[in-house]
Amino acid sequence: MTIGGFVAVAGPGLAAASLLMACAIVGLKLHRTLRERAGERRVAPLRAAVLLVATGEDTDDGAMLATLAGVRGRARRDLDDLVVRLLGKVRGEAAEQLVDLLRTHGVLDRAARDATSWSAVRRERALHLIGRCRDWRGTDVAIAALEDRSPRVRAQAARTVGRIGDPRAARPLLHALRLEGIHVGDAAEALVGLGHDAGEALLWALAEGSPRARTVAAHLCGVGGVRAAAPLLVELVEQDDDLTVASAAVTALGKVGRPQDVGAIAAATVHFHPQQLRRAATQALGEIGLAQAVPVLVRLLADPTSQVAEAAARSLLGLGAVGRAALVGHAHLPAAGAELTHARLTGVAV
Amino acid sequence: MDTLPRPRVLVADDDADIRDLVEFKLQQAGYDVVCVGDGLEAWDVFVSDPPHAMVLDVMMPGLSGIDVLLKIREHQQVHVPVLMLSARARDVDVDAGFAVGADDYVVKPFSPRELVHRVNGILGRPRR
Numbered sequence: 001m002t003i004g005g006f007v008a009v010a011g012p013g014l015a016a017a018s019l020l021m022a023c024a025i026v027g028l029k030l031h032r033t034l035r036e037r038a039g040e041r042r043v044a045p046l047r048a049a050v051l052l053v054a055t056g057e058d059t060d061d062g063a064m065l066a067t068l069a070g071v072r073g074r075a076r077r078d079l080d081d082l083v084v085r086l087l088g089k090v091r092g093e094a095a096e097q098l099v100d101l102l103r104t105h106g107v108l109d110r111a112a113r114d115a116t117s118w119s120a121v122r123r124e125r126a127l128h129l130i131g132r133c134r135d136w137r138g139t140d141v142a143i144a145a146l147e148d149r150s151p152r153v154r155a156q157a158a159r160t161v162g163r164i165g166d167p168r169a170a171r172p173l174l175h176a177l178r179l180e181g182i183h184v185g186d187a188a189e190a191l192v193g194l195g196h197d198a199g200e201a202l203l204w205a206l207a208e209g210s211p212r213a214r215t216v217a218a219h220l221c222g223v224g225g226v227r228a229a230a231p232l233l234v235e236l237v238e239q240d241d242d243l244t245v246a247s248a249a250v251t252a253l254g255k256v257g258r259p260q261d262v263g264a265i266a267a268a269t270v271h272f273h274p275q276q277l278r279r280a281a282t283q284a285l286g287e288i289g290l291a292q293a294v295p296v297l298v299r300l301l302a303d304p305t306s307q308v309a310e311a312a313a314r315s316l317l318g319l320g321a322v323g324r325a326a327l328v329g330h331a332h333l334p335a336a337g338a339e340l341t342h343a344r345l346t347g348v349a350v
Numbered sequence: 351m352d353t354l355p356r357p358r359v360l361v362a363d364d365d366a367d368i369r370d371l372v373e374f375k376l377q378q379a380g381y382d383v384v385c386v387g388d389g390l391e392a393w394d395v396f397v398s399d400p401p402h403a404m405v406l407d408v409m410m411p412g413l414s415g416i417d418v419l420l421k422i423r424e425h426q427q428v429h430v431p432v433l434m435l436s437a438r439a440r441d442v443d444v445d446a447g448f449a450v451g452a453d454d455y456v457v458k459p460f461s462p463r464e465l466v467h468r469v470n471g472i473l474g475r476p477r478r
Binding site: 056 | 461
């Protein structure tokens with residue numbers, strides 16, 4: 001068959017299929033819009049009562065809450081949708097009242113069941129709702145979902161455990177970082193939400209976690225001031241083959257390191273290490289705030305890698321009178337001269 | 351006996367739920383509330399009949415809350431206290447709000463009770 005013949009035969013069929021598909025899309029959109037409008041109509045008489053609860057203006061005996069709790073039929077489903085929507089917009093006592101209403105309507109029990117549904121979309125939605133409600137009774141289900149077969153569900157589970165804030169989730173969350181799906185930023189934010197009680201899990205992750213878990217744990221030990229982590233961080237700086245992990249560990253050591261750790265940080269600045277690690281170590285020497293770092297930093301002022309030399313100058317400037325004096329004494333070096341000029345222009349006393 | 355007029359607050363937010371929540375709570379607190387859904391409308395209301403205070407979302411269609419605030423502060427004749435109500439919670443966002451002349455900044459999700467206290471604060475009203 002020629003191309004022309006094929007087009008003559010298949011063309012009308014393709015055109016009909018395209019038309020059908022366009023009609024289906026329009027029909028679906030129309031159906032959704034009509035359904036939403038019908039829902040809004042059903043919930044309209046209840047809106048004032050919902051606003052009363054959502055703004056914390058309900059009476060002391062919770063009369064409006066009780067009225068809303070008694071809503072039945074299709075209006076209840078529409079009411080629950082509205083409450084979930086509002087829940088993302090308010091916090092404090094008002095949010096707690098909305099969660100109470102959802103609990104009374106059995107929405108949270110349903111979410112706990114849906115979190116193990118066959119459908120990944122349902123599981124993800126259920127976990128999102130549990131997190132939004134900060135429903136501590138959903139902790140176990142959310143922890144289990146950290147190992148879900150779907151990366152999207154695992155990612156949502158990480159956010160959910162962070163919002164619930166139960167420190168039992170810390171170690172499972174760090175363990176789940178070996179799998180794809182959970183973003184390290186989400187994991188770090190979630191772990192911050194778990195509070196100081198997550199400290200033990202961070203130490204475990206430094207010693208036994210996956211590279212991504214070690215990176216997150218090192219970062220959080222630094223920003224969270226977990227001083228007990230210092231010996232493990234030194235090990236990571238000295239022995240970890242993963243550059244990201246070693247760099248995160250040396251940065252953290254700058255924040256929680258002890259005087260005896262200056263040697264390990266200084267060793268990471270040696271020229272045969274990758275530039276990323278050397279620069280992080282140079283910054284850490286300034287961050288740690290100890291005068292014993294000054295000779296190392298002075299040596300680094302003449303480093304052939306300009307980013308390392310510039311980091312050394314910034315670190316010296318931040319090291320108090322001793323560091324500033326050393327910087328002034330080496331003002332002939334380009335990195336030191338540039339830093340001093342910058343400091344004077346920005347009003348920093350040198 | 352004459353009663354004092356209720357202070358008028360203009361609320362600009364493209365989210366109808368937020369508008370309803372803020373309007374309801376401020377009315378309960380004794381304010382007259384005018385609501386609009388975008389920055390251009392907010393500017394029009396401000397020019398035609400300046401309110402006693404404004405609650406402005408940052409991300410809105412037309413003019414952003416920051417743009418509206420900039421125009422308001424350029425308009426030297428009237429000083430209207432403005433509270434920014436935004437989901438942008440980073441320090442740089444809050445700093446930007448204050449830098450262009452906001453009197454206060456509340457981050458979403460917000461506590462309706464706290465919002466009323468803040469509006470009272472920018473208007474110099476005693477707390478309930």
